[in-house]
Amino acid sequence: MRRRLTEEVNDLQNQTKQDQILDALQTLLGDKNIQNISVSEIAQTAGIGKGSIYYYFPSKDSIVDALVERNYEKPLETAKNLAKQTSISPFTRMAMIFQACRNSSTEFRAQDETKTSDAKEDAFIRQKYMKHLISEMKPVLTEIIRQGIEQGEIHFDYPAALAEIVLIVLTVKLDNSLVPSDPGEIEETILGLISLLEKGTENPAGSLNFLMMK
Amino acid sequence: MRRRLTEEVNDLQNQTKQDQILDALQTLLGDKNIQNISVSEIAQTAGIGKGSIYYYFPSKDSIVDALVERNYEKPLETAKNLAKQTSISPFTRMAMIFQACRNSSTEFRAQDETKTSDAKEDAFIRQKYMKHLISEMKPVLTEIIRQGIEQGEIHFDYPAALAEIVLIVLTVKLDNSLVPSDPGEIEETILGLISLLEKGTENPAGSLNFLMMK
DNA sequence: CCACTTTTTCGACCGCCGGTCAATTTGTTC
DNA sequence: GAACAAATTGACCGGCGGTCGAAAAAGTGG
Numbered sequence: 001m002r003r004r005l006t007e008e009v010n011d012l013q014n015q016t017k018q019d020q021i022l023d024a025l026q027t028l029l030g031d032k033n034i035q036n037i038s039v040s041e042i043a044q045t046a047g048i049g050k051g052s053i054y055y056y057f058p059s060k061d062s063i064v065d066a067l068v069e070r071n072y073e074k075p076l077e078t079a080k081n082l083a084k085q086t087s088i089s090p091f092t093r094m095a096m097i098f099q100a101c102r103n104s105s106t107e108f109r110a111q112d113e114t115k116t117s118d119a120k121e122d123a124f125i126r127q128k129y130m131k132h133l134i135s136e137m138k139p140v141l142t143e144i145i146r147q148g149i150e151q152g153e154i155h156f157d158y159p160a161a162l163a164e165i166v167l168i169v170l171t172v173k174l175d176n177s178l179v180p181s182d183p184g185e186i187e188e189t190i191l192g193l194i195s196l197l198e199k200g201t202e203n204p205a206g207s208l209n210f211l212m213m214k
Numbered sequence: 215m216r217r218r219l220t221e222e223v224n225d226l227q228n229q230t231k232q233d234q235i236l237d238a239l240q241t242l243l244g245d246k247n248i249q250n251i252s253v254s255e256i257a258q259t260a261g262i263g264k265g266s267i268y269y270y271f272p273s274k275d276s277i278v279d280a281l282v283e284r285n286y287e288k289p290l291e292t293a294k295n296l297a298k299q300t301s302i303s304p305f306t307r308m309a310m311i312f313q314a315c316r317n318s319s320t321e322f323r324a325q326d327e328t329k330t331s332d333a334k335e336d337a338f339i340r341q342k343y344m345k346h347l348i349s350e351m352k353p354v355l356t357e358i359i360r361q362g363i364e365q366g367e368i369h370f371d372y373p374a375a376l377a378e379i380v381l382i383v384l385t386v387k388l389d390n391s392l393v394p395s396d397p398g399e400i401e402e403t404i405l406g407l408i409s410l411l412e413k414g415t416e417n418p419a420g421s422l423n424f425l426m427m428k
Numbered sequence: 429c430c431a432c433t434t435t436t437t438c439g440a441c442c443g444c445c446g447g448t449c450a451a452t453t454t455g456t457t458c
Numbered sequence: 459g460a461a462c463a464a465a466t467t468g469a470c471c472g473g474c475g476g477t478c479g480a481a482a483a484a485g486t487g488g
Contacts, residue, residue, distance in 0.1 A: 017465095038445060049467040051449085060446065123345075127337055127392065134393050160399075161406020168386045168393070169379050178341065179348050179382070185374075192375020200410040231436095253475060263438040265478085274475065435484070442477075453466070458459105 018056050021046050022067045034064060034125050068128045072136065075100040079140045090148030091203075094141065095211050098170060101133065123177040130171045130178075138163050155202040162201075169193050187212075232270050235260050236281045248278060248339045282342045286350065289314035293354045304362030305417075308355065309425050312384060315347065316427060337391040344385045344392075352377050362415075369416040376415075383407050401426075 024046035028037045039060050043050040057063045078100040082093045141163035148154035156162055172178050173189050181189075194208050238260035242251045253274050257264040271277045292314040296307045355377035362368035370376055386392050387403050395403075408422050 039447080040445085050447090051467050052465075054447065055465065055467095123341055124338065127341055131337075131392055156406075156409070158402060158406030158409060161403045162410070164387070164393075164403050165379075165383050165407055165410065169382050172382045172386060173378070178345055179378075188372060189375045189378050192370075192372030193379055195370070195372060196376070196379065196410055196414040199414040199416070202413070252473080254473095257438095264476090265438045266436075268476065269436065269438095430488090431486105433484105433486075435482105437482070438478105438480090440478095443475100445474075446472100448471075449467100449469095451467085453464100455464075456462085458461090 017048075017052075018066065019070075020048070021053060021056060021063060022070055025063055025067055029125070064125060064128060068125070068132050071104055072101075072129075072132060075104045076136055076140075079137060083140050083143050086147055090144050090151070090153055091208055091211065093144050094166070097137070097141070098211075101137075102174070126175050126177045130175060133171055134164070134167050137167055141167060153203075156200060166193070166197070231262075231266075232280065233284075234262070235267060235270060235277060236284055239277055239281055243281075243339070278339055278342060282339070282346050285318055286315075286343075286346060289318045290350055290354075293351060297354050297357050300361055304358050304365070304367055305422055305425065307358050308380070309427075311351070311355070312425070313427060315351075316388070340389050340391045344389060347385055348378070348381050351381055355381060367417075370414060380407070380411070 021042065024042050025037070028041060028045055039053055040050045042063070043053050046053075053063070057066070075097070079097045082088070082096055085093065088096075138160070142160045145154060145156070145159040145162055149156065149159060169189070170193075173181070173186055190212055194211050195205070197203070197211075198205055198208050235256065238256050239251070242255060242259055253267055254264045256277070257267050260267075267277075271280070289311070293311045296302070296310055299307065302310075352374070356374045359368060359370075359373040359376055363370065363373060383403070384407075387395070387400055404426055408425050409419070411417070411425075412419055412422050
């Protein structure tokens with residue numbers, strides 16, 4: 001059978017019904033925690049009936065999952081492309097990847113700061129974020145580190161472990177819901193991580209400072 | 215006014231009503247996720263009425279918080295005591311602390327493995343765990359590392375950062391809910407962390423292998 | 429022992445949520 | 459237009475976290 005006309009119109013304006021729903025959720029997340037957002041509310045914001053939500057998604061949780069995935073599509077693609085650019089230094093590429101992630105995540109939680117409700121409460125969604133990011137990004141980062149080892153720029157015996165350690169520390173530390181900390185503390189931890197990386201990968205002190213973001 | 219007799223009886227058998235409720239929750243957590251445990255169920259298991267739960271705790275969430283806190287009382291005390299034992303090598307003390315945490319947490323999630331429901335779902339409670347552990351343990355570990363630096367056993371410029379990095383990586387990695395991984399993968403990450411620590415703190419390769427648990 | 433106050437217990441009840449479903453509308457094909 | 463499939467909907471359901479007032483139990487003073 002031919003595809004429905006409405007579907008084609010949607011595709012043309014790059015807005016499937018699913019996207020509409022995800023947009024609604026994203027908007028609402030600017031104001032409150034996922035726990036305080038009801039499915040009816042999402043439906044209302046999306047301008048459709050509650051029942052329709054369940055025509056496109058099997059559960060409320062799955063909507064959150066889909067949103068997380070959508071928000072990391074771009075940085076993941078960026079990372080995968082960078083993994084092929086062997087001419088660029090591995091550490092530079094790592095920095096670029098983290099920058100891409102950071103942009104995407106600040107975009108995602110644009111209005112979090114102005115939240116009225118208790119910030120620690122939306123930990124739920126942050127966690128899905130972390131999980132997705134770490135598991136998707138690890139193989140890519142591992143490959144880049146492996147290249148660095150081959151090129152003699154990185155001296156370390158456990159590329160996958162190194163990738164994971166860096167990912168975990170950065171993700172956890174930059175997510176204030178898991179370990180609440182003031183900016184100075186974050187900076188110190190990142191500095192410590194950089195110092196540990198420099199010594200651990202046998203690079204001169206200060207050479208990786210550019211990993212420090214912004 | 216004098217303390218109530220019942221209160222004293224409770225204290226004698228070391229079982230306050232709160233403890234009774236926490237025990238009930240802990241039992242139930244052996245079988246299912248916190249999301250699938252209702253307050254009525256906790257009450258029933260504890261052998262009291264639902265209303266009584268809310269006489270002792272303001273919310274369901276607060277019960278979970280209290281349980282997490284209770285389960286880390288012992289390892290935290292152990293750690294604080296170890297912080298004073300300056301005669302023991304810092305890394306040995308770190309290993310002892312992690313061992314204490316590990317014992318406590320396996321006790322806590324004793325029957326997780328046999329769970330029927332989807333394991334990733336109880337991420338909620340694990341996260342409370344991580345958060346509590348990291349924030350409470352960080353200052354203690356920092357102090358121990360600082361002692362190691364003074365004694366010349368550890369060469370590193372950021373004690374607090376080092377403490378946090380180690381805590382974060384171990385906590386996240388040993389919690390399979392956040393980054394699902396098979397045992398071999400966990401081992402590799404820990405090995406990588408140890409290698410990074412050895413190089414980073416200017417200790418000979420292999421000297422910290424005893425940090426590897428079990 | 430009694431009268432009285434304070435603490436504790438309890439389950440019926442409330443509002444709301446995630447999720448279901450039968451009925452209806454919309455779109456497609458011939 | 460008839461026949462069929464796809465999409466939409468809101469009333470409805472069971473169950474949840476949390477409230478509340480009544481009442482039982484415990485404590486107090488004489």
